[in-house]
Amino acid sequence: MISIHEAIELILDKIHPLPTEIVLLGDAVGRVLRMDVDARRDIPPQDNSAMDGYAFAYPEDAQEPLTLEVIDFIAAGHRPSQGLQPGEAAKIMTGAPVPDGADTVIPVEDTEAEGITVTFQRIPKKGANIRLAGEDVKEGEAVMSPGVKIRPTEAGMFAALGRSVVSVSQRPRVAILSTGDEIVEIDEAYAQGKIVNSNAYGLAAQVTQAGGVPVMLGIGRDSPEALYEILESARLCDMVLTTGGVSMGDRDFMLEVFEKWGVKREFWKVSMKPGKPVAFGMKGRKPVFGLPGNPVSAMVAFEQFVRPALRKMLGFERLFRPVFTATLAPDAGAVRAKVGRTEFVRCSVEYDGGQFKIVSVKKRGSGILSTLVEANGLMIIPAASEGVEPGGEVKVQLYDYELIEGADPGW
Ligand code: AMP
Numbered sequence: 001m002i003s004i005h006e007a008i009e010l011i012l013d014k015i016h017p018l019p020t021e022i023v024l025l026g027d028a029v030g031r032v033l034r035m036d037v038d039a040r041r042d043i044p045p046q047d048n049s050a051m052d053g054y055a056f057a058y059p060e061d062a063q064e065p066l067t068l069e070v071i072d073f074i075a076a077g078h079r080p081s082q083g084l085q086p087g088e089a090a091k092i093m094t095g096a097p098v099p100d101g102a103d104t105v106i107p108v109e110d111t112e113a114e115g116i117t118v119t120f121q122r123i124p125k126k127g128a129n130i131r132l133a134g135e136d137v138k139e140g141e142a143v144m145s146p147g148v149k150i151r152p153t154e155a156g157m158f159a160a161l162g163r164s165v166v167s168v169s170q171r172p173r174v175a176i177l178s179t180g181d182e183i184v185e186i187d188e189a190y191a192q193g194k195i196v197n198s199n200a201y202g203l204a205a206q207v208t209q210a211g212g213v214p215v216m217l218g219i220g221r222d223s224p225e226a227l228y229e230i231l232e233s234a235r236l237c238d239m240v241l242t243t244g245g246v247s248m249g250d251r252d253f254m255l256e257v258f259e260k261w262g263v264k265r266e267f268w269k270v271s272m273k274p275g276k277p278v279a280f281g282m283k284g285r286k287p288v289f290g291l292p293g294n295p296v297s298a299m300v301a302f303e304q305f306v307r308p309a310l311r312k313m314l315g316f317e318r319l320f321r322p323v324f325t326a327t328l329a330p331d332a333g334a335v336r337a338k339v340g341r342t343e344f345v346r347c348s349v350e351y352d353g354g355q356f357k358i359v360s361v362k363k364r365g366s367g368i369l370s371t372l373v374e375a376n377g378l379m380i381i382p383a384a385s386e387g388v389e390p391g392g393e394v395k396v397q398l399y400d401y402e403l404i405e406g407a408d409p410g411w
């Protein structure tokens with residue numbers, strides 16, 4: 001059996017970013033940027049006023065109050081009709097280009113206008129209230145680099161740079177196959193001994209959240225022929241996930257079916273809990289994961305192996321969930337673990353007084369899906385550790401931020 005470290009290395013070694021595609025800017029948010037983005041022009045394109053007021057040349061030797069002759073009116077989106085001479089001012093609106101000869105703007109509320117003159121008691125600092133050309137972004141400057149998720153901020157920047165199309169990673173199409181004679185679809189009539197196909201829906205959501213496109217293959221019956229046939233329809237996908245049928249049971253056929261289908265196996269079984277029986281191999285360029293059938297094992301194995309793999313296919317620079325050091329609350333009880341395997345323990349994490357706290361530790365059975373629902377993090381108990389004492393520190397992966405969203409705005 002290999003360690004979790006060896007497993008992730010074997011996986012990432014085999015996986016490469018998918019090709020790119022071009023999308024319209026409006027469809028780009030959430031996608032992974034795959035291009036270098038340089039500014040084609042200065043932003044802002046020219047010196048312009050930051051206030052509604054009067055533009056003038058800062059007089060090196062003038063007395064206060066200062067009275068100037070108003071010779072122009074410049075609205076936003078319009079050009080000055082002329083340059084300014086000493087003693088002259090132009091009324092100017094926010095965003096309008098500053099006329100030649102002017103270098104300073106005084107806000108209208110600090111002035112008194114009378115006829116064709118304007119007077120102000122205090123002269124502002126030289127250069128005040130002017131946004132300089134290129135002060136946001138300079139022409140030729142590198143603004144964004146590949147391997148990051150396009151956020152609303154990047155979308156705004158693309159628009160500011162005058163770009164309406166973006167090169168992003170193709171979304172990996174991920175085939176999801178559930179296996180088991182006991183598995184039924186959500187809306188099938190309830191029958192004794194049957195179990196609803198929860199894995200496919202949980203995994204599909206994980207795929208979507210990670211940036212992939214789930215392709216539901218349905219439920220395969222526990223026979224090598226049935227499983228082989230259904231796998232054939234995964235040919236056009238970029239990745240395959242199956243659940244169940246990878247343990248030691250008499251009806252666990254996944255490994256032999258993978259082999260027959262042409263999957264070159266990289267490993268089977270990892271010293272971790274939950275998720276131990278996970279299998280991984282490549283069919284050509286297609287990664288194939290045989291995830292365990294137990295719902296918690298499947299989702300935890302997805303988190304540890306499939307999500308980083310998907311992120312690598314997507315061209316992300318960073319592949320893993322954020323990991324924080326958290327303190328196990330004194331009343332959360334001790335966490336005991338067996339040496340020799342990496343254990344992931346479901347827990348509720350809160351952010352309190354500047355640090356992460358594990359406020360409760362959940363039941364650890366690999367079939368108990370409700371505890372994943374209650375939790376937002378996975379404590380990582382390293383293979384060499386016997387566990388964590390109350391009040392002790394432990395690393396925790398946060399798979400969801402909803403429970404640490406603010407209860408107040410914090411301002
Ligand atoms: P297996 O590895 O095929 O023996 O599956 C282990 C356990 O996981 C079984 O007892 C099933 O109850 C459960 N299981 C397998 N597949 C699914 C599924 N698609 N949805 C929910 N539970 C499943």
Ligand code: MG
Nearest residue numbers: 179180244245
């Ligand atoms: Mg099974």
